[in-house]
Amino acid sequence: MAPGPITVLGLEGSANKVGAGLVRDGQVLSNPRRTFVPPPGQGFLPGQTARHHRGCVLALLQEALQEAGLDPSQVDCVAYTKGPGMGAPLVTVAVVARTLAQLWNKPLLGVNHCVGHIEMGRLITGAQNPTVLYVSGGNTQVIAYSEHRYRIFGETIDIAVGNCLDRFARVLKISNDPSPGYNIEQMAKKGRQLVELPYTVKGMDVSFSGILSHIEETLFAMLVEITERAMAHCGSREALVVGGVGCNMRLQEMMGIMCAERGAQLFATDERFCIDNGAMIAQAGWEMFRTGQVTQLEDSWITQRYRTDEVEVTWRD
Missing domain, CATH: 3.30.420.40 (ATPase, nucleotide binding domain)
Structure with a gap:
């Protein structure tokens, strides 16, 4: 674990939104996202949604780094949504996260999507x-x-x-x-x-x-x-x-x-933090990383069914 402030990149893509967010010790540094919007009368299908995410995620990553004023050397950990969610979109984002972790030589963390929502809500509202x-x-x-x-x-x-x-x-x-x-x-x-x-x-x-x-x-x-x-x-x-x-x-x-x-x-x-976003994955990843959790590369898979109560919450008393 890095000494001093911890900066985590979070990548979210479990459904029709793909996001990249950077969090440092309780401060949201950046949080851009894109939404796949199908025509009226249609839902978002896994394959179409995954293609949308592939077309957006690298630009979002660059935007998040630029908005935060950081370069990859200043990122301590890469977190991604492990599940639950739609298979193809989850895989798209997980592949990017695994690639970045290896290119940048950073630890990797698979985050439960639901826990990401909870930790973002606790951070933003101050609820204890x-x-x-x-x-x-x-x-x-x-x-x-x-x-x-x-x-x-x-x-x-x-x-x-x-x-x-x-x-x-x-x-x-x-x-x-x-x-x-x-x-x-x-x-x-x-x-x-x-x-x-x-x-x-x-x-x-x-x-x-x-x-x-x-x-x-x-x-x-x-x-x-x-x-x-x-x-x-x-x-x-x-x-x-x-x-x-x-x-x-x-x-x-x-x-x-x-x-x-x-x-x-x-x-x-509000919608900045309620709706799926990268910063919520970064925040949950920050909580996990500071208590010594990491995901080994061979364990960095995704699962469409990943229940909230399966996660060991090591960062709370």
């Missing part, structure tokens, strides 16, 4: 030990830290909330630019009637597949309910919303009301 609602295109989980693991208290039992919103947008041919969820949110602001929908909470888990024909308010109410239940179980006074869906202002508003009623505090970030 929050109950985490992680909501994105591929993941929906309620998480709390205990004994060197991020424990999953509840999750979706079918599709993720972001995927539900995306599929709804495809049915209605709502634009994917800048994202389906953002455009649904803007349309919902103009709504005048709340339609009753299936509300499926099973203990600490939720099911969204039966709601595809309607959408948003009911989804968020279900998420708020299971987050509140986890907070009660943990005696938590902090809630943190992370993931791409976490920048939805209505979800933040509903979570804020719940927290206020409990005498708790809500922490959330």
Whole structure:
């Protein structure tokens, strides 16, 4: 491990966004990203998304270094998203990370995507030990830290909330630019009637597949309910919303009301840090690297299924 300040490059590419970010001891130095935007009515396919990432990633790397005012000799570690995510995009970014680590003679670190979101949220908001609602295109989980693991208290039992919103947008041919969820949110602001929908909470888990024909308010109410239940179980006074869906202002508003009623505090970030980005991978990599973790080259594979609670959280008491 390098003495003094530690600078980590993070590369993210688990879904339709590819990013390169540089973090030094809690300071985000740069965080550019690009988004693959398919036509309305279509989702992003793995092969198309991977080609997009291959076409962007080297320019993003150069942009990140230039914005941070650094050269490769000043980078201490290269971190990349190991998973979860889409196979082809993950492989694209992992190959770049492995190549850079060997060219620059730097340690390599495979980072759990979900843990990256949590550590970025903790860094930006200052939340100390929050109950985490992680909501994105591929993941929906309620998480709390205990004994060197991020424990999953509840999750979706079918599709993720972001995927539900995306599929709804495809049915209605709502634009994917800048994202389906953002455009649904803007349309919902103009709504005048709340339609009753299936509300499926099973203990600490939720099911969204039966709601595809309607959408948003009911989804968020279900998420708020299971987050509140986890907070009660943990005696938590902090809630943190992370993931791409976490920048939805209505979800933040509903979570804020719940927290206020409990005498708790809500922490959330905007689209710069909620949506997939390289800096979140760099930040999680920084936490891992400073506690002695590295990924050997022969172990630098990717996995589409990499659960949050599989990670040993060596950097927290």
